[in-house]
Amino acid sequence: MMLELRYFAWLRERLGTEREAVETDAATIGELVAELRAKSDRHAHVFADMSAIRAAVDQELVAMDAAIGGAREVAFFPPMTGG
Amino acid sequence: MMLELRYFAWLRERLGTEREAVETDAATIGELVAELRAKSDRHAHVFADMSAIRAAVDQELVAMDAAIGGAREVAFFPPMTGG
Amino acid sequence: MGDGKTIIVQAAPFDMGAVLNAFAETTDGAGAIVSFCGVVRDVAAGDLEAMVIEHYPGMTEKALAAIREDALNRFSLSAALILHRYGHLAPREPIMMVATAAPHRSDAFAAAEFLMDYLKSRAPFWKKEITGRGAEWVAAQDDDEAALRRW
Amino acid sequence: MGDGKTIIVQAAPFDMGAVLNAFAETTDGAGAIVSFCGVVRDVAAGDLEAMVIEHYPGMTEKALAAIREDALNRFSLSAALILHRYGHLAPREPIMMVATAAPHRSDAFAAAEFLMDYLKSRAPFWKKEITGRGAEWVAAQDDDEAALRRW
Numbered sequence: 001m002m003l004e005l006r007y008f009a010w011l012r013e014r015l016g017t018e019r020e021a022v023e024t025d026a027a028t029i030g031e032l033v034a035e036l037r038a039k040s041d042r043h044a045h046v047f048a049d050m051s052a053i054r055a056a057v058d059q060e061l062v063a064m065d066a067a068i069g070g071a072r073e074v075a076f077f078p079p080m081t082g083g
Numbered sequence: 084m085m086l087e088l089r090y091f092a093w094l095r096e097r098l099g100t101e102r103e104a105v106e107t108d109a110a111t112i113g114e115l116v117a118e119l120r121a122k123s124d125r126h127a128h129v130f131a132d133m134s135a136i137r138a139a140v141d142q143e144l145v146a147m148d149a150a151i152g153g154a155r156e157v158a159f160f161p162p163m164t165g166g
Numbered sequence: 167m168g169d170g171k172t173i174i175v176q177a178a179p180f181d182m183g184a185v186l187n188a189f190a191e192t193t194d195g196a197g198a199i200v201s202f203c204g205v206v207r208d209v210a211a212g213d214l215e216a217m218v219i220e221h222y223p224g225m226t227e228k229a230l231a232a233i234r235e236d237a238l239n240r241f242s243l244s245a246a247l248i249l250h251r252y253g254h255l256a257p258r259e260p261i262m263m264v265a266t267a268a269p270h271r272s273d274a275f276a277a278a279e280f281l282m283d284y285l286k287s288r289a290p291f292w293k294k295e296i297t298g299r300g301a302e303w304v305a306a307q308d309d310d311e312a313a314l315r316r317w
Numbered sequence: 318m319g320d321g322k323t324i325i326v327q328a329a330p331f332d333m334g335a336v337l338n339a340f341a342e343t344t345d346g347a348g349a350i351v352s353f354c355g356v357v358r359d360v361a362a363g364d365l366e367a368m369v370i371e372h373y374p375g376m377t378e379k380a381l382a383a384i385r386e387d388a389l390n391r392f393s394l395s396a397a398l399i400l401h402r403y404g405h406l407a408p409r410e411p412i413m414m415v416a417t418a419a420p421h422r423s424d425a426f427a428a429a430e431f432l433m434d435y436l437k438s439r440a441p442f443w444k445k446e447i448t449g450r451g452a453e454w455v456a457a458q459d460d461d462e463a464a465l466r467r468w
Contacts, residue, residue: 006373008371008373008441008443009371009443009445009454010454012371056373056376056441059373059375059376059379060376060379061380061439075373075376075441077373077441077443078443078454078457079438079457079461079462080437080438080439080440080441080442080443080457081437081442081443081444081454081455081456081457081461082370082372082401082413082436082437082440082441082442082443082444083271083355083412083413083433083436083437083440083442089222091220091222091290091292092220092292092294092303093303095220139222139225139290142222142224142225142228142229143225143228144229144288158222158225158290160222160290160292161292161303161306162287162306162310162311163286163287163288163289163290163291163292163306164286164291164292164293164303164304164305164306164310165219165221165250165262165285165286165289165290165291165292165293166204166261166262166282166285166286166289166291166422181334181338182334182337182338182341182350183332183333183334183335183336183337183338183341184334185334186333186334186337186352186354187332187333187334190333190334190354190356193356195356195358195359195408195409196356196358197355197356197357197358198353198354198355198356199333199352199353199354199355199356200351200352200353200354200429201337201350201351201352202349202350202351202422202425202426203337203341203349203350203351204348204349204350204422205341205344205346205347205348205349205350206348207346207347207348207420208346257346258346269358271353271355271433274353275353275426275429275430278351278426279426282422
């Protein structure tokens, strides 16, 4: 399936893009991350330490083992610092 | 000594005055209250239940056994309801 | 109210937004500003016609200043303000306000609650409610005294 | 801001007093109104030049609305508002604000703290501080996540 990926804050800066479209069969966020790590050195570096990264599926915060079947948009970003 | 007494809220209303001057040798608030009860039926009635009354000596909240030696002003009033 | 006064006792209504903005000017770059405003409610099936607040001039200002000093000693604050009205108040009018400013929000929140808890039981104000059925002094709540024990 | 909106996400500065007054108009005679305002600090020896806040348009509004709904379900509230800015902010400018109104002050205070705790860790905002030494993303505090466990 086609997924729209969104990146925020330092992930956006280090990847050099705020969005990219990927073709994937990943069933979970974890599987998607494994695919992304293989995509480029830059991706491998950004996704090395997942303890510093949060994910959202279709704009809902999810755990790393969350399913992404049917999702249109997956976002990766650091822990939030609003307020 | 001469003491200025101040009354607030329902004590003021039931005594029919907001202040009165008394000549007293009372050493504590408790002794003063005993003298006041003997002053009139109205005073006796108002000061019957001291659990509903608070006192201040020279504008500082005090306990009923507080000393009043040297005080200029003693006030009686119900528990406060500000805020 | 824009003159940096930190204890204000007045009969006149006040504009809570204007008080908050004037207070914010005094907070010296604090990160967190908390305000509490008490408003006259439409209680008892909406038949509250007015609230009358009596106070003890002189003691009121001293008690409020002491409560404020206590808060400044207990919490890490940049600024704190207490405003309280007396006299005749209409339903929905603001009664009183506290505002606190601190580097951290936990101090600002805790100090505002502390000010409110102490003000309720230690500042010489007495409320009377006027309804179609007459006038009645508001009774102090046991809760109010209990609230002090958490500090 | 006077149109009764309860979730506001904007780049423009806001007047915290005006927001508080507009909110008070929507509170339907509630007795207690609490506000919290976060302000850009002069941190790090005063060399903060600016703060830049990034957010996730779409998810931001949904997350804030969900947090507000949660507060309305947990506490007995008459009204609740969340306002948060994004983009470029100067020192001492207001960053965000929450306001709550309730019949009882304990609900108004608790709900305001609840909104703040959840907003810090569950709404997609990221702060970057610009100083003379460069730009740096603000790190999330372990405290922020821990703060959620009390609810």
